[in-house]
Amino acid sequence: MSEKTTVAGVAVDTRHWIGGERVASAGTFTDVSPIDGTVLAEVARGTAAEAGAAVAAATAAFPAWAATPRAERARLLHAIADGVEKRLDELANVETADNGALLRSHRRGVMPRVAHNFRFFADWLLQLEHEDFETRGHSNHVSWDPAGPCVLITPWNAPLMLATWKVAPALAAGNTVVLKPAEWSPLTASLLADIAAEAGLPAGVLNVVQGYGSEIGDALTSHPGVRRISFTGSVPTARRIAASAAAALTPLSLELGGKSPLLVFADADLDLAVDLAVEQYDNAGQVCLAATRILVEEPVAEEFTRRLTEKASRLRQGDPRDEATDIGPNIHPRQLEKIDGFVRRAVASGARVVFGGAPNTRLGGLFYLPTLLTGVAQDSEIVQEEVFGPVLTLQTFRTEDEAVRLANDTRFGLAATLATGDPARTERVTARLVAGTVWVNCFFVRDLRAPFGGSRHSGVGREGGTWSFDFYCDLKNTVTAPKGWLSHG
Known part of the structure; x- marks a missing residue:
């Protein structure tokens, strides 16, 4: 297959991004523009093999990334935001061709929000803390420990904005990521991989794999090495993901449908x-x-x-x-x-x-x-x-x-x-x-400091602000005895 396609004058690599390298698949799927039915690309069609390779790359990269100081992780997220802003028009043009949403909205609102997602969680990371407290003279200290490789499965209606709403806090938290975009609109996720690499994000910290849920999604969500799964999409798909993740007891965040x-x-x-x-x-x-x-x-x-x-x-x-x-x-x-x-x-x-x-x-x-x-x-x-x-x-x-x-x-x-x-x-x-x-008396006013998610069949969990870090981290409470104090149990 051709390794790259040109969409709205922008070169887009149609292969996966795994471990800091482009990886092809034996098969492809056809990506078509909803505007006029134009074939945009033949995209690498991932299987369980690519899913396993991506999780392996994320697993290998995790220890070093988790140990990276908060300030350096934040700097790299800001660098990714810089890259998004530098290529804002390109991202807007490609996403409009790929999913048919308004170009003016992509330019003025959506793509700036993509950059903001990275900047917000980078800054929130630097001030993330819980006040220490005492219990009978013992100090309690709450910390947010990176959880491990995360699988993020994102929808087609706002591909890059909703992907980075998950990618940014997962990376900020010290986790590594395998991003699986929707097969109806996969192209800007590939561009994000390029932007992250250019920003200096270490190989394997962000991986992007493409394909159908039944062929690659199940392999990702059932993988025992995955420590978090975040999904935005339909209730039936969420049920399948939850069932797949159950064997490994992998924690889930699900943002599902609505009938508001x-x-x-x-x-x-x-x-x-x-x-x-x-x-x-x-x-x-x-x-x-x-x-x-x-x-x-x-x-x-x-x-x-x-x-x-x-x-x-x-x-x-x-x-x-x-x-x-x-x-x-x-x-x-x-x-x-x-x-x-x-x-x-x-x-x-x-x-x-x-x-x-x-x-x-x-x-x-x-x-x-x-x-x-x-x-x-x-x-x-x-x-x-x-x-x-x-x-x-x-x-x-x-x-x-x-x-x-x-x-x-x-x-x-x-x-x-x-x-x-x-x-x-x-x-x-x-x-x-x-x-x-x-x-x-308003609509669609969203602040990343606020909790976001649904009740009943509209979802499980909340993300945004500290709630995102609560999900993407293992919370730890360290209890320390006062100096000179000895416990005999």
């Missing part, structure tokens, strides 16, 4: 509430945090729906490389078929299409129209299951209790968004919502 609500009360600023609703079409609806279930208090439901319909009609769908585009394509034909299947079944069950409801036939390809459905039952598939596309449902409620009941009535609990002008109501409702993150 947007609660709009009659006292809300309706224009703000409509803006929040329209934001849920971002990235063609391929956002795990998206508030896809809109719950509106009855007195304002008709006016809210009118304003939402009018504003959504102004969204521009098209080529994500165009600065004027608001919504790009969905990632893959299978994803488009899944989205359309959800909508068709909902309509067949009695749902009413307010707008959208079908693929965009004018554009063809993988473009699905922004969609709003009403007349949906609470126990229906479209309300209970994650669509992961530009499809929202709208239901009404009469009381605060009913709003909370509907909001919590799914198996998920990733996020919730609340639109209200009443501070007392805010306090009451947010206290009762089952969600890892609740936004009030």
Whole structure:
């Protein structure tokens, strides 16, 4: 196979990165752009052999990296961030071609956030500490010890940002990493390997392997030498990973799907509430945090729906490389078929299409129209299951209790968004919502100091700030007797 491909004018190596070297596989898989169906690359298709080699490289590199002083680890993470910023436009162009998200978003928000991920955890590492405390004159000292090789499995909807959200704290903690990107969008992970090597990261500290979960993922997650597994993706895949990791009792962090609500009360600023609703079409609806279930208090439901319909009609769908585009394509034909299947079944069950409801036939390809459905039952598939596309449902409620009941009535609990002008109501409702993150009169405000994760089937564990180090480290408490004190047991 060809060792490199050129995407948007950028040379991308399509081989694995293992132990500081490029490694080919006997087979490849085809990576296709969702924008126009162009074949971008034939990518190395890893197997259990490459999984084993990557874990071996990470294992060999671990002792030296774990012993590297915090200040030097932080310096190298900052150097990686420098490299990301130097190649920001290249990374943005490649990722847009690979996963179809808006180029303007990649340039202005996503790729700067990639660099910030490294800088934040580098700086957090340097101030990570727990105040010593006493027990009957004995001192207690808490420390964060590097755990070992980590397997990080990342999704296709925000490939590099979500990968580095895991890579940065794992490396900062003194661990070595095997990163397995999604096969639908693997290219910027390969570029990250180049950037890390250029920054001086020692060989084997970061390894990148590509391929299908059934062929390389299982070999990684079941490997007894792996000490942490972090995964972002679907609930069914998480179940398989958890089962695979069970034999070695490998600790897991799982950030899974969502079916988040947007609660709009009659006292809300309706224009703000409509803006929040329209934001849920971002990235063609391929956002795990998206508030896809809109719950509106009855007195304002008709006016809210009118304003939402009018504003959504102004969204521009098209080529994500165009600065004027608001919504790009969905990632893959299978994803488009899944989205359309959800909508068709909902309509067949009695749902009413307010707008959208079908693929965009004018554009063809993988473009699905922004969609709003009403007349949906609470126990229906479209309300209970994650669509992961530009499809929202709208239901009404009469009381605060009913709003909370509907909001919590799914198996998920990733996020919730609340639109209200009443501070007392805010306090009451947010206290009762089952969600890892609740936004009030805002959406998608993320601070790396805050805990992030989901409740119920939306995940296991929390990451961010010290919570990330708690996961990626073995916490140790050292208890020391006072000087001159002798214990006889």
